[in-house]
Amino acid sequence: MSAARSHRVVVIKGDGIGPELVDAALEVLDAARGALGFGLEIDLREGGAGLYRKSGVSLAPESFEAIKAADAAMKGPVGLPGVRLPDGTEAGLLGGILRIGLDAYANVRPVRLLPGVEAPLKAKAGEIDYVIVRENTEGLYLSRGKGVGTSEAMADTLLVTRKGVERVARYAFELARRRNGAKQVTCVDKANVLASLAFFRRVFDEVGETYPDIRREHLYADAAAQALVLEPQRFDVLVMENFLGDILSDLGGATVGGIGLCPSGNIGDKHAYFEPIHGSAPDIAGQDKANPVSQILSAALMLEHIGERDAAALIRRAVDSALKNKKLILGPFGQPEGGTRHAAETLAAAVRQLAAH
Numbered sequence: 110m111s112a113a114r115s116h117r118v119v120v121i122k123g124d125g126i127g128p129e130l131v132d133a134a135l136e137v138l139d140a141a142r143g144a145l146g147f148g149l150e151i152d153l154r155e156g157g158a159g160l161y162r163k164s165g166v167s168l169a170p171e172s173f174e175a176i177k178a179a180d181a182a183m184k185g186p187v188g189l190p191g192v193r194l195p196d197g198t199e200a201g202l203l204g205g206i207l208r209i210g211l212d213a214y215a216n217v218r219p220v221r222l223l224p225g226v227e228a229p230l231k232a233k234a235g236e237i238d239y240v241i242v243r244e245n246t247e248g249l250y251l252s253r254g255k256g257v258g259t260s261e262a263m264a265d266t267l268l269v270t271r272k273g274v275e276r277v278a279r280y281a282f283e284l285a286r287r288r289n290g291a292k293q294v295t296c297v298d299k300a301n302v303l304a305s306l307a308f309f310r311r312v313f314d315e316v317g318e319t320y321p322d323i324r325r326e327h328l329y330a331d332a333a334a335q336a337l338v339l340e341p342q343r344f345d346v347l348v349m350e351n352f353l354g355d356i357l358s359d360l361g362g363a364t365v366g367g368i369g370l371c372p373s374g375n376i377g378d379k380h381a382y383f384e385p386i387h388g389s390a391p392d393i394a395g396q397d398k399a400n401p402v403s404q405i406l407s408a409a410l411m412l413e414h415i416g417e418r419d420a421a422a423l424i425r426r427a428v429d430s431a432l433k434n435k436k437l438i439l440g441p442f443g444q445p446e447g448g449t450r451h452a453a454e455t456l457a458a459a460v461r462q463l464a465a466h
């Protein structure tokens with residue numbers, strides 16, 4: 110492996126449990142870097158509600174430019190419920206700035222049942238293993254801040270564009286081609302009711318025609334909600350509109366043991382950033398209780414994205430083996446026994462040990 114290969118990564122620790130999680134992920138990243146011999150230049154930047162409280166901005170313009178110039182970014186969760194804008198919504202959230210600003214149109218949310226995890230469904234580790242690709246820049250959430258109406262009625266608009274569906278569908282088909290799964294993409298929509306989502310399905314099918322090696326499937330969102338609970342084993346890649354993806358991906362996370370285990374990527378053609386699917390958990394912040402696996406698996410997704418596939422696989426194997434050998438034990442709410450720092454040390458040691466064999 111070439112020692113000259115190096116990547117520049119912006120890291121934002123965020124709020125609440127963010128700093129604890131990001132420190133854990135950096136420790137594991139460092140173990141992988143040391144074991145496999147690639148370079149990782151970490152550019153730490155502030156962002157989130159804490160920064161907003163201090164300075165009046167959630168992310169400095171220079172930090173945004175640094176993310177655009179970097180190979181990728183990793184962020185911890187942000188947001189503190191007490192820090193609010195005059196209209197009552199939360200200040201310090203970065204979703205709008207980063208998803209739209211970086212045109213990160215594919216929100217990639219792997220749902221995988223890990224060994225040794227108590228999940229509410231009866232399934233063996235590895236049997237549940239699919240990825241939800243949520244459209245991240247349009248759909249119903251394009252209406253964010255733009256709802257119209259009166260004191261008697263309010264309306265939001267669900268907008269779907271050909272360009273928007275084409276690119277996210279292509280992402281989903283390419284992902285299915287790369288994965289070891291069933292080589293299948295399921296389009297989840299409400300094409301039976303809404304013209305916008307019938308259009309989503311039509312454009313999905315047009316893109317699918319150019320991927321004859323990938324099986325295509327359609328499901329209405331209500332039926333998909335049931336199927337994700339009753340027969341999650343049959344899914345490989347699913348693609349859907351923004352709002353539907355937001356809801357169904359949390360449902361998927363719950364089926365494999367909770368959000369503390371679930372990573373995500375926000376990926377565009379030029380820029381990408383990686384983060385857990387959950388929030389800043391102020392109820393357990395600063396107590397060394399949070400599960401760092403979501404952040405560590407987000408770091409693995411980032412490594413895969415920047416071309417360090419061996420390192421990504423090594424980190425995933427370390428998580429699997431630590432859970433399987435009960436070196437990492439999770440409590441009923443997903444808290445790691447022995448604490449966040451101990452979990453990070455355990456996983457970094459597992460990375461070094463697996464790499465040495």
Ligand code: NAI
Nearest residue numbers: 186187188189190369386387388389390392393399400443
């Ligand atoms: P949350 O996801 O922070 O917490 C929900 C529940 O899950 C809490 O009981 C929490 O303790 C638990 N939990 C979450 N992550 C955990 C982990 N890694 N280990 C163990 N337990 C964990 O959701 P909540 O309370 O609705 O939001 C808190 C803040 O996070 C808000 O300010 C919200 O706006 C923000 N938020 C930020 C996101 C982001 O930065 N991407 C995403 C979602 C929410």
Ligand code: MG
Nearest residue numbers: 355356359386
């Ligand atoms: Mg959500």
